[in-house]
Amino acid sequence: MGIRDVAAAAGVSITTVSDALNGKGRLPDTTRVHVREVADRLGYRPSAAARTLRTGRSGLLGLTTTMRSTEPFALTEFAWFAELVRSATATALDLGYALVVLPASSPHDVWGNVALDGTIVVDPADDDPLVHELLRRGVPVVSGGHPGSTPVYGWVDNDHVAAVRSVLDHLADAGAERIGLLAAADGPGADKGVAGYRAWCADRGVPAITEEYEARTPGAGRAAAARLLDRGPDAVFGLHEGCAPELLDAARERALRVPDDLLLACCGEGADPSVTSLSLQPALAGAWAVELLVGVIEDAGAGPLLPAQRTVPTRLSVRDSSTRR
Amino acid sequence: MGIRDVAAAAGVSITTVSDALNGKGRLPDTTRVHVREVADRLGYRPSAAARTLRTGRSGLLGLTTTMRSTEPFALTEFAWFAELVRSATATALDLGYALVVLPASSPHDVWGNVALDGTIVVDPADDDPLVHELLRRGVPVVSGGHPGSTPVYGWVDNDHVAAVRSVLDHLADAGAERIGLLAAADGPGADKGVAGYRAWCADRGVPAITEEYEARTPGAGRAAAARLLDRGPDAVFGLHEGCAPELLDAARERALRVPDDLLLACCGEGADPSVTSLSLQPALAGAWAVELLVGVIEDAGAGPLLPAQRTVPTRLSVRDSSTRR
DNA sequence: CTGAAAGCGCTTACAG
DNA sequence: CTGAAAGCGCTTACAG
Numbered sequence: 001m002g003i004r005d006v007a008a009a010a011g012v013s014i015t016t017v018s019d020a021l022n023g024k025g026r027l028p029d030t031t032r033v034h035v036r037e038v039a040d041r042l043g044y045r046p047s048a049a050a051r052t053l054r055t056g057r058s059g060l061l062g063l064t065t066t067m068r069s070t071e072p073f074a075l076t077e078f079a080w081f082a083e084l085v086r087s088a089t090a091t092a093l094d095l096g097y098a099l100v101v102l103p104a105s106s107p108h109d110v111w112g113n114v115a116l117d118g119t120i121v122v123d124p125a126d127d128d129p130l131v132h133e134l135l136r137r138g139v140p141v142v143s144g145g146h147p148g149s150t151p152v153y154g155w156v157d158n159d160h161v162a163a164v165r166s167v168l169d170h171l172a173d174a175g176a177e178r179i180g181l182l183a184a185a186d187g188p189g190a191d192k193g194v195a196g197y198r199a200w201c202a203d204r205g206v207p208a209i210t211e212e213y214e215a216r217t218p219g220a221g222r223a224a225a226a227r228l229l230d231r232g233p234d235a236v237f238g239l240h241e242g243c244a245p246e247l248l249d250a251a252r253e254r255a256l257r258v259p260d261d262l263l264l265a266c267c268g269e270g271a272d273p274s275v276t277s278l279s280l281q282p283a284l285a286g287a288w289a290v291e292l293l294v295g296v297i298e299d300a301g302a303g304p305l306l307p308a309q310r311t312v313p314t315r316l317s318v319r320d321s322s323t324r325r
Numbered sequence: 326m327g328i329r330d331v332a333a334a335a336g337v338s339i340t341t342v343s344d345a346l347n348g349k350g351r352l353p354d355t356t357r358v359h360v361r362e363v364a365d366r367l368g369y370r371p372s373a374a375a376r377t378l379r380t381g382r383s384g385l386l387g388l389t390t391t392m393r394s395t396e397p398f399a400l401t402e403f404a405w406f407a408e409l410v411r412s413a414t415a416t417a418l419d420l421g422y423a424l425v426v427l428p429a430s431s432p433h434d435v436w437g438n439v440a441l442d443g444t445i446v447v448d449p450a451d452d453d454p455l456v457h458e459l460l461r462r463g464v465p466v467v468s469g470g471h472p473g474s475t476p477v478y479g480w481v482d483n484d485h486v487a488a489v490r491s492v493l494d495h496l497a498d499a500g501a502e503r504i505g506l507l508a509a510a511d512g513p514g515a516d517k518g519v520a521g522y523r524a525w526c527a528d529r530g531v532p533a534i535t536e537e538y539e540a541r542t543p544g545a546g547r548a549a550a551a552r553l554l555d556r557g558p559d560a561v562f563g564l565h566e567g568c569a570p571e572l573l574d575a576a577r578e579r580a581l582r583v584p585d586d587l588l589l590a591c592c593g594e595g596a597d598p599s600v601t602s603l604s605l606q607p608a609l610a611g612a613w614a615v616e617l618l619v620g621v622i623e624d625a626g627a628g629p630l631l632p633a634q635r636t637v638p639t640r641l642s643v644r645d646s647s648t649r650r
Numbered sequence: 651c652t653g654a655a656a657g658c659g660c661t662t663a664c665a666g
Numbered sequence: 667c668t669g670a671a672a673g674c675g676c677t678t679a680c681a682g
Binding site: 043045046047048049050051052053056058059060078079082085086089090093096097098099100101102103110112113114115136137222242245246249271272273274 | 368370371372373374375376377378381383384385403404407410411414415418421422423424425426427428435437440461462547567570571596597599
C-alpha cells in the first residue's frame, strides 16, 4: 500500500496524490476529494520514514537529563521530572511533535538511531559534550536549567534563590525564629538552594541550621530529618520533594506538633494537602522548553538568534503545616 | 556528510563503508578499521531516516493509554503511570529501542508521522479501534491490563482480585473487624477492586463499607474519606494511590490515632514511609510489556503466536499504619 | 574480497 | 492543471 497504489486506483499520478493529501499544489477540489476518498478506501497511510528522509524533518523531539547518579532519573526529583516530561510530551503533541526520552548515554547508540528535529537537555553539565555533539549535527538544543557555558538556543529555569527566600520569608512571617534546612547533598539545585538559605540567614543575622544527606542512601533522609529536629528549630524547610513524610514522622516521634511546635514547608508538588509546599512548576518548565525548541526549529534561518530565556515562576501553596493557629 | 563522503575519503565504495560500520560482509580487519577511523575523523553519523526507510525498522516503540477523562494521564494513577513509563523507557533503551508516548487521539495525526516498530497500549478499551488500526498497519501491539476482546500479541496485568484479598487478609490478621474501602469511581481497576472487596466481605460474612468519589472533582477524595471514617470502620483500605494523606488528615480531624484506633493501608508506591502500601509494581509491568513487544518484533514470522501473557505480582509493604502495637 | 546498481516511499522542482 | 523524473541516504542482493 504505497502512494503508487493510490495513484493507480485513483487514475492520477503520484504527484497529484501527494499534493491532494498534503493540501499543496493547485488542484481542483474534485480531484482532491476523489484522491482522498480512494486513499481512505484503501486505508493508505503515508510512510513516515520516507517523508522524513525526503523532508529532513521527523517530527520527533528528544528529551534527556544528565543523570548525576547512575540511577535512571534522580530520586530526589522524580515527581518533578515526571511532571516535566508529562507536560513536555503534551505540549509537543499539541504542536504536532512527538517526544522521546533518551539517556545521556546508553550501551546501544540510540541517539544515532533516531532522527531528531531538536532536543531538550535537562540540567546539562557544563560544556556538555552531548550538547556539542547535537549542535554539530545541526540539532537545536534548549536546556532545562541554566546552561552555564554550554551554547544552547534557549533555556528555561526557576529563580532558585528568590524561591528559597520566598519560603523563608513566609516562615519568618508566621513567627519562626530558628529555621532549619534539610537538603539532599546530591540533589538538583542543592548548591543554589543552600547558598540562598545561608545568604538569607546572614542578611537576617540568624543562625543557619542545616542537615544534608545522600539521597541515594536508603534511610539517610530519615536520619537527617531526625538530626535536624534534634537541633531545636521552630520551623523547617525541606529543599527536596518527598521529604514531607520523613519530617512529619520525625516530628511525631519527638512529640512535636505541626504547626503548633514546628512549622513545616517543603519543595515539591504538594502530594500531602496539609503541608505547605513550594512548587517549581515543572509543568511550565516542560511546556516552555518545548515551545522555545519548536520556535527555533520552525524559524530555522531567521537570522542570528539570541538564546531565548524564560524564568519559570514558583508557587507557594500555604497549608496548615505553616499556619500558626 | 553522507556515506558517499566517507567512501570517497577512505578510497572505498559505499557498500564497504556500510559493511564496515555495521559489522557485516567479509572484510579484512584492516579495511574495517580504516573505514571506521575515517568515519570517526569526519564525524560521520548515518542517517536514521534512510536506514529506517531501507530496513523498515525504526527502533521506535509507541506507548499510549486510553484516557478515560480528558485529562492527560488519569489523576488517580499518575505515579503508577509515570513509573510504568519510566521503566518501559529504560527497558526499551536497554534493548536498543527508544520509546515515545502518544495520545490515544490528538488534533494532529502524530500516529501517522511516526514510524513505530510496535506499540504498548495501556488499559485498552474493549475492541479498541486504535489497536485494530495498528494491527492493520502491521504494528504489533502488547497491552498493559487485560485486553478484553481486543486482539493483541500479548499482555501484562496484575491479579487485581488476589491483590485486594491479600490486603484485606492482612488487615483482618491485624485485628480489623470492620474494614472500609475508599475508591475512585472513575479510577482504573475500580470495578475489579470493589468487586474483589465485596466478594471478600461476602466470604467472611462481614459488612461492606464503601465510599466512592470522582477523582476529577477537587476535594471529592477528602470528603469521601471523611464520610467513610464517620461510618466507624476500624480499618481502611484506600484503593487508589495518593489517598493516604487524605485518610490520615480525616483521621486526625476525628482524633483517631493510626494505627491504635484505625488501621490503614493504601494502594500506591508508598510515598509515605509510615503507611502500609500495596504496590502494583508498575516498573515490572512496563519492563515486561516492552520485553514481550520486542520479542514479538524480533521473532516476526516465527509461526503462529499465542498471545503471551505475564501476571505482574503485587507487593505489600507492611508499615506502622497497619501494625497493632 | 569489493563495487555498481537497485530500490525503500515519499516530496519537490520543473516541464508541458 | 497534471505528470515524469530526480533524489533524500542508506542497505542489500548480486555480479565480478
